[in-house]
Amino acid sequence: MKNKKAIEMSFNWLFSIIAGIVILSLAIYGATKVIDTGTQIVSTESAAKLTAFLDPAQSGIAYGQVSPPIEFNKEVRLEFSCNLDDNPPFGKQSLRFAEESFGKISEFSYPIDIVNNYVFSENVLEGKKIYVYSKSFNLPFKVADMILLSTEQYCFVNAPRFVENDLENLKNVNFTNDIDDCGDIKSVCFQGTGSGSTSECHTIVKDGSNKNLFTVGSVEKDGGSVYYYDNLIYPAIMSSEENYECNLKRLMNKFIVVSNLYLDKISILEKNGCGSTVAGRLNEMISAANSFEDSLDLESRKLVSKAKEVERENPKTACKLYDI
Amino acid sequence: MKNKRGQLKIQEMAFMLVAVFLFFVLAGLFFMAVLSSGIQKSAVDIEMKKASGVIANLAGSAEFSCGKPNCVDGDKLVGMARNDDYRFFWPTFESLSIIRESGIGKSTGLIECNIATYPNCDEYVIFDRGGNKTTTSSFIALCRLEKENGIKYEKCEMAKLEIGVSKDEI
Secondary structure, rough: OOOOOOOOOOOOHHHHHHHHHHHHHHHHHHHHHHHHHHHHHHHHHHHHHHHHHHHHHHHOOHHHHEEEEEEEEEEEEEEEEEEEEOOOOOOOOEEEEEEEOOEOOOOOOOOOOOOOOOEEEEEEEEEEEOOOOOOEEEOOOOOEEEEEEOOOEEEOOOOOHHHHHHHHHOOEEEEOOOOOOOOOOOEEEEOOOOOOOOOOOOOOEEEEEOOOOOEEEEEEEEEEEEEHHHHHHHHHHHHHHHHHHHHHHHHHHHHHHHHHHHHHHHHHHHOOOOOHHHHHHHHHHHHHHHHHOOOOOHHHOOOOOOOOOEEHHHHHHHOOOOOO | OOHHHHHHHHHHHHHHHHHHHHHHHHHEEEEEEEEEEEHHHHHHHHHHEEEEHHHHHHOOOOOEEEEEEEOOEEHHHHHHHHOOHHOOOOOEEEEEEOOOOOOOOOOOOEEEEOOOOOOOEEEEEEEEOOOOEEEEEEEEEEEEEEEOOOEEEEEEEEEEEEEEEEEEOO
């Protein structure tokens, strides 16, 4: 027999090696899948916890308060989407969560629905610290609490006094009267009558009251423009146009539902001899809200002016309809 | 003879591999069962804790608030009773109701509040999805407009805000 220097291997060995490779491969594949699923479960849990935290009813973060920022040990990414068709008549938002794992951001979690809250933010938030601020949306009675989330630093130029007072404890907002102080920070310029040039500003807040009150007006940024009224000034500055317009429509849907509760209340009050002149205005506002398309309709459909009329009439009626 | 011994060894090894595989599958299933039963229990516990926290703040929401802390507007609440819009507005609750002073302690014969029965009623049922639930409650002030001898005034009474949390959450 000629020696071909080949390795002689029995069938048992060959079988063991092949079976071993198959079993090891399956085990490694399974372990990787389990780790991936585990990461996604943890991310989904984090998203759910965050959603619960953002519920003013659950955490008490609302009522015009600056809450402590939400801090994470790792870099996180939050993605918000808004949908008007699901969960009628209120619509809903969805939150997906991802966090840094082994130096890169993991896959997004499964979406967690936000059905009874209004979270205003950019479409995607990234960072270790999320700043939280909340304000109520009143038209003129309280309709809902708005929650603002941001990770960026802002530099407010020539902001009116009420804005400074409202946001003085929000750590990611600085105030100045000179845009040169802002440096690389996102500048938000308040353009009232007599204010200077705003050409270098990232965001321009325009006053629509003509008295530098900034109670109504518009916010221009990233080539787009949205209309604000009252407390909506903050979400208009800090959220994306898509998020702002969608959440505003959700708020209008909520306004219609809450207004109908007040109409029921008016009929009960009338039984007690408390006539109300507010009902007619409220019905007009409901029909305007029903055909609400975007933030410009706050002005064009006279929602703001009618809300002001209701606000004026409410204390004069025999029985007050609401107390804020 | 040598071939037969080889075949026997292969059979032994195959049986062994199948046995090892089945052992790990069964162990895995057992582990998952233990884990999921724990998850279910802790989920219900968390929901209960969350519900207790919610009650304290719910009275301040736009639908309930009478404008004062921990106070619910009874006249506004009538329109919310069995209102389909609110059936799924609080997805974590299985039921939500407010029991007036006259109904506290009663288990049967409670008169539901609606436009027809108000104010001579015991309970506002905002919604009840009818699932298997456990309840938690807290006391609130329930205020409404009252007229007596031609004088209108705000009458407040004690009431119980009750939330049902699903037992079949997961």
